[in-house]
Structure formats: structure tokens, C-alpha cells
Amino acid sequence: MMKTKELRNLTKDDMLLKVNQLKEDLYKLNFQRKAGRVEKPHMFKLIKKDIARLHTLLMELEKKNAQGNPQN
DSSP: OOOOOHTTTOOHHHHHHHHHHHHHHHHHHHHHHHHOOSSOTTTHHHHHHHHHHHHHHHHHHHHHHHHHHOOO
């Protein structure tokens, strides 16, 4: 689990890479769940929260860029 302060220091590309990595980890955990051998079931919740945290920060960046650079 990463803290929001640590995530804010990442660039947009790094955030997108991190989201993809976390989604891959979640996919692997779901595969383990289907096989019936999840060693760390608490990781589902933590990974989902990290993904949501990153999506929130990405939306904040987009809003900042939109406010700073009007398209009119």
C-alpha cells in the first residue's frame, strides 16, 4: 500500500504504469481465488484502494491542466 504523498510525487506516466501493474496483480489474485489458494486475501482490498487512489490523483491532474489551459 502506497501513501498518497508518495503517489503525488509520481509523474502521470508513472501513475499509469502503477495502475496497470496493480491491475495485473489483482488479476493474478483473482486467478488464485478461482483456484482456491489465496495466501493473502487482504491484498484484494489494499490493491483496489491503491487503484482508486491513483485514479483520483490522475483526475486531479487532469482538472488542474484543464483549469490552467482553457481550450477556448
